[in-house]
Amino acid sequence: MGKQAFESRVAYLGPEASFTHLAAGEAFAGEWLMPYTTIPECIEAVSNGEVEFAVVPLENALEGSVPLTLDYLFHDVELHVCAEILSPIEQHFMVHPEQVVNKEDIKMVLSHPHALAQCHKYLYYRFRGVPLEQTTSTAAAAKYVSEHPELTIAAIGNDFSAKKYGLTIVEANIHDFHFNHTRFFVLQKANLKLDKKGHDETPKTTLMITLPVDDRSGALHQVLSVFAWRQLNLSKIESRPLKTGLGHYFFIVDVQEDEQTPMMLGAIEELRALGCAVKSLGTYFTYKKE
Amino acid sequence: MGKQAFESRVAYLGPEASFTHLAAGEAFAGEWLMPYTTIPECIEAVSNGEVEFAVVPLENALEGSVPLTLDYLFHDVELHVCAEILSPIEQHFMVHPEQVVNKEDIKMVLSHPHALAQCHKYLYYRFRGVPLEQTTSTAAAAKYVSEHPELTIAAIGNDFSAKKYGLTIVEANIHDFHFNHTRFFVLQKANLKLDKKGHDETPKTTLMITLPVDDRSGALHQVLSVFAWRQLNLSKIESRPLKTGLGHYFFIVDVQEDEQTPMMLGAIEELRALGCAVKSLGTYFTYKKE
Incomplete structure (x- = not known):
């Protein structure tokens, strides 16, 4: 076998030109990017060895x-x-080039x-009363507009889809919030940081913590004490139902520290001593797309 | 004016036969249920007085x-x-009645x-390799199947959409997790509990808390102490970015207590004394769909 054309295969939540595709292209330029239909399919593709990496949305995403x-x-x-990849949500208003003259209509x-x-x-202030038509993705909307040059219709989506389908952006950045980011996870089997150029200095560790008992008010407070007295900064905390019945929860905590530092090793050990189950997703760097 | 045919108008996240429609129909049987395309449109409809109530998904929903x-x-x-309405996610495998004989194919x-x-x-174990086609809603999938009796295709969706589009459920409850619930909020302008038959005994209060400073590890711990020493049980905690820049967060906390009890009044007062901004969404009961 000769040298492979690609260093690695990367699954992403499709379709092509989705926001996840955009984020994956940023982190894995020149690699073999493969679209999958659903989040579990992306994750399973890494798990069963079809691909080396998967990029999936985690927070505030459009597609999942x-x-x-x-x-x-x-x-x-x-x-x-x-x-993790932090990518600003940027929505643009786009039309077929032949319809630019009718953009007010x-x-x-x-x-x-x-x-x-x-x-x-x-949409409320500029196009009140104009019918909104739902599509399965922003890319599907751009595709439809590109295939109907005779219709005075518009799509909302990212600049990638405008380029891919040859549409003209007549108004950029029409999203309501301008500090809104989507967060993506890059997943792999090994517990290794992706260490490319341009990441933030502070490493982050994601822990999934299951509390031992039903007394949640006290137990969660105890869990946070473990981090607080060590001055370990939490950038996110979220509770999720365990799916074993109502009222059972696990917690996802993002800590701004490497899991191999003495403070973190001590914290995890202490959590287990308190009777918590702790699953670490590993330590990683944050890549911000400008 | 004579007696109104409906007591109240209720916005829900559409389309018709969506999971939100199902939940809204449960809570507001016989009322005027009106579908809206997006979550902000539903919420604005209450805010501007078009409707008295809105039902929107909050957690783990399909549509939003x-x-x-x-x-x-x-x-x-x-x-x-x-x-709040807790509704189990139940997905069924449905085909056109004429295609029941071909259900294995x-x-x-x-x-x-x-x-x-x-x-x-x-899908992995029963229909590996069969193409999956995305639709904008489970109801749209059922509609498409109903309109193509000649095709050997299937839709996945709830029993409401099967009934509405005349499809036959050939396998029920095919979802992977069986304790998975969707949570819906019923919104209105006034701060009043909806007190109909069949709700849980324990009231719940949702608070949105903005921390005063950037020292989150300590501040969040302090906030939880306010609840912990009063033995106020938290059934959910989640952090959300403030959208005023990266690293600024607010917290959503669900407390299993009425906001008018002395303990809750004391807790909220103390949070404000700590420099937190507290926005209460009010106290409400939980309605569980079986």
Whole structure:
């Protein structure tokens, strides 16, 4: 066998030109990027060795739900996070080049329901009463507009999909919130940090913690004490139902510290001594897309 | 004016036969249920007086994302939660009645991407290799199947959509997790509990808490102490970015107590004395769909 054309295969939540594709392309430029239909399919592709990496949305994404990614990582697989990608949500208003002259007279706006929701105020003030048509992705909306040059319709989506389908962006950055980021996890089997150029200095560790008893008010407070007295900074905390019945929860905690430091090793040991089950997704760096 | 035919108008996240429609129909049987395309549109409909109530998904829903609902309630409107509805996610495998004889020979499965994901294992073991086609909702999948009786295809969705589009459920409850619930908020302007038959005994209060300073490890621990020493039980805690820049967060806390009890009044007062901003979404009861 000769030298491989690609160093690694990377699964991402499709379709092509999705926001996840955009994030994956940023982190794995020149690698073999492969679209998958659902989040579990992406995750399973790493788990069964079809690919080396998977990029999946974690927070505030258009294409998938947070709970699905977290729950699948908790319940179904033993994988690690090797990087997170923070990518700003930038929605643009795009039309077919032949329809640019009619841009004030749009008859219908197409996009993914979450994209329509993220541009709610823009659509309300600029295109009140114009019908909104839902599509399965922002890329599907752009594709439809590109295939119907005779219709005075517009799509909302990212610049990648505008380029891919030859549309003209007539108004950029029409999303309502401008500090809104989507968070993606890069997953792999090994517990190794992805250490490329341009990441943040502070490493982050994601822990999934199951409390020992039903007395949650006290137990959660105790868990946080373990981090607080060590001055370990938590950048996120979230509770998720355990799916073994109502009222049973596990917690996802992001700590701004490497899991191999003495303070973190001590914290994890102490959590286990308190009767908690602790599953670490590993330590990773944050890559910010500008 | 004579007696109104309906007591109240209720916005829900559509389309018709969506999981949110199912939950809204449960809580508001016989009322005027009106579908809206996006979560912000549902919420705005209550805010501007078009309807008296809105039912929106909050957690683990198919049609919308959690962050959108929580963020919109935090940033954009002054509304209250008057009830929450817990509804089990039940996905069924359905075909056109004329295709029941070919149910082992399905050529394509259609559904919303999250529904496909929730039935990932079922599809993997029973229909490996069969193409999955994404639709904008589970109801849209059922509609498509009903309109193509000549095709050997199947939809995944709830029993409501099977009934509405005249499909036959050939396998029920094919979702991978069986204790998985979707949580819906019922919103209104007034801060009043919806007190109908059949709710849980324990009231719940949702608070949105913004921490005063950047020292999160200590501050969050302090916030939880306020609840812990009073033995106020938290059934959920979640951090959300503030959208004013990276690293700024607010917390959503569900407390199993009425906000008018002395303990809760004391806790809220103490949180404010600590420099936290506290926004209460109100106290409400939980309605469980069996």
